[in-house]
Amino acid sequence: MDELILAIESSCDETSVAVVKNGETICSNIIASQIKSHQRFGGIVPEVASRHHVEQITSCIDEAMSEAGVVPSDLQAVAVTYGPGLVGSLLIGISAAKAFAWANGLPLIPVSHMAGHIYAARFVKPLEFPLMALLVSGGHTELVYMEEDGSYEIIGETRDDAAGEAYDKVGRVLGLSYPSGKEIDRMAHLGADTYHLPRAMIHEDNFDFSFSGLKSAFINLVHNAQQRGEELSPNDLAASFQASVVDVLTEKTVKACQKYPVKQLIVAGGVAANQGLRESLQEKIGELPNVELVIPPLKLCGDNAAMIGAAAHIELKKRHFADWHLNAAPSLSF
Ligand code: KG4
Ligand code: ZN
Numbered sequence: 001m002d003e004l005i006l007a008i009e010s011s012c013d014e015t016s017v018a019v020v021k022n023g024e025t026i027c028s029n030i031i032a033s034q035i036k037s038h039q040r041f042g043g044i045v046p047e048v049a050s051r052h053h054v055e056q057i058t059s060c061i062d063e064a065m066s067e068a069g070v071v072p073s074d075l076q077a078v079a080v081t082y083g084p085g086l087v088g089s090l091l092i093g094i095s096a097a098k099a100f101a102w103a104n105g106l107p108l109i110p111v112s113h114m115a116g117h118i119y120a121a122r123f124v125k126p127l128e129f130p131l132m133a134l135l136v137s138g139g140h141t142e143l144v145y146m147e148e149d150g151s152y153e154i155i156g157e158t159r160d161d162a163a164g165e166a167y168d169k170v171g172r173v174l175g176l177s178y179p180s181g182k183e184i185d186r187m188a189h190l191g192a193d194t195y196h197l198p199r200a201m202i203h204e205d206n207f208d209f210s211f212s213g214l215k216s217a218f219i220n221l222v223h224n225a226q227q228r229g230e231e232l233s234p235n236d237l238a239a240s241f242q243a244s245v246v247d248v249l250t251e252k253t254v255k256a257c258q259k260y261p262v263k264q265l266i267v268a269g270g271v272a273a274n275q276g277l278r279e280s281l282q283e284k285i286g287e288l289p290n291v292e293l294v295i296p297p298l299k300l301c302g303d304n305a306a307m308i309g310a311a312a313h314i315e316l317k318k319r320h321f322a323d324w325h326l327n328a329a330p331s332l333s334f
Contacts, residue, residue: 004070005316006061006078006100007309010093011085011113012138013044015056018305019068019075023313024122027068029306032056039177043168050088057096064305072104079109079312081116082322083332084139090328098324109312110322112334113303114140115152117268119314120296120307128263128292134253136277137269138164138179141249143207143256144334149314152334155256156207163245164271166211170218170241174234184238185274191235193243195221202248207256214244242276250280257291264292273301 002021009016013034019027034052038044065071080097083090101108118133133144141158161169164181171180197217200210218241225232257265265285271277272295285293300307 003313003316004068004075005109005309005312006064006075007111007305007312008057008061008078008080008093008097009113009116009303009305009308010053010057010089011081011083012089012303013038013049013052014303015053015060015093016303016305017057017060017064018309019064019070020306020309020313023310024126026123026306027070028064029304030060030064030067031304032060035179042172042178044086046086046088049086050092053089053092057092061096061100072100072106075104075106077101077107077109077312077316078104079111079308079315081113081308082110082326083112083329085113085328085330087328087330090330094326094328098326102324107316107321108324108326109315109320110326111308111311111315112332113308114142114144115150115311115334116307118144118146118266119310120268120300120304121266121294122310123300123306124294124296127266127294130260130262131264131266132253132257132260132262133266133268134249134272135269136163136249136267136271138162138168140269141209141211143253145256145260145262150318154333155260156209156252158209158211160210160212161215163209163211163249164269166215166245167271169215173219173222174237179270181271181274184242185276187235187238188242188276189239191233191237191239193240194233194236195240197221197240197244199244199248202251207252209248209252211245214241242274246274246276246280249277250284253281254284254288257285257288262291264294267293267295268301270302272296273298
């Protein structure tokens with residue numbers, strides 16, 4: 001019999017509900033983005049996010065069930081992101097998942113948002129262990145070593161800003177709307193790396209990252225030029241910033257894949273949608289004969305519930321269930 005999981009994700013600014021079959025097939029994956037409501041504030045307003053989740057969650061559940069053509073008695077479990085993320089946003093998803101699970105006599109599976117990002121790769125192909133995951137999102141930049149399903153060792157992480165956060169802050173200086181990663185990526189392909197911004201920690205013997213110095217160097221460059229009345233090319237600025245981020249992420253990731261005996265490199269999180277990063281890793285990981293690069297398709301790189309359903313499949317096999325006291329864990333890692 002097929003295993004069907006209803007998965008709910010509401011950790012940040014996307015309300016998403018999916019039905020996932022056997023941890024590898026997406027039957028439905030409804031994503032209601034609130035980005036337009038947050039854009040005028042230049043970032044996410046937690047209270048606004050929670051209110052949107054409340055408004056959206058019930059219709060997203062209905063839509064996910066009807067698009068998948070299933071009824072509650074077809075399901076084996078309900079999975080929900082319980083962290084990391086915004087506490088108010090997480091609680092909406094958790095409350096909805098508890099209510100649905102309780103009403104239908106289903107077990108409740110708590111899932112880490114970060115594990116979900118990694119398991120988005122499961123929709124591309126089966127994971128082969130040991131593997132390395134480069135997790136790059138608005139809140140995280142981490143290299144994670146996995147020896148088997150459900151085992152996560154963070155071998156390196158950012159000491160300050162996350163990669164996506166740096167994109168969004170630099171985007172504000174360029175006058176772009178939030179979130180600006182996608183637009184900077186597009187502009188970068190039209191410009192050249194002419195400003196030679198710093199590549200922090202690139203030669204250090206560890207797997208940590210730092211992006212706040214790069215962000216400051218970028219802001220200083222723009223402000224100094226403004227004071228001198230000079231015009232800088234926005235496309236060249238975007239290309240220079242992106243070259244620095246991509247060089248550091250690629251260099252450290254390749255080193256990690258050489259040091260650890262990995263069969264696959266998974267790139268996950270919103271910044272995994274970055275074309276510059278995808279191209280650079282394709283080239284450099286392509287030079288390592290034993291490592292296969294697996295990157296989820298663009299629409300599964302950002303926040304979505306299907307990835308939570310894929311991660312939940314592993315937890316269901318282990319019967320890792322939560323009770324009705326499940327709470328949000330805003331700073332959970334895995
Ligand atoms: O994983 P995600 O959807 O949400 C979090 O869990 O944080 O990641 C969102 C982040 C934002 O910072 C956004 O600017 C960035 O991913 N992003 C990109 C691209 N698309 C989204 N950054 C660089 N290049 C892109 N193409
Ligand atoms: Zn995310």
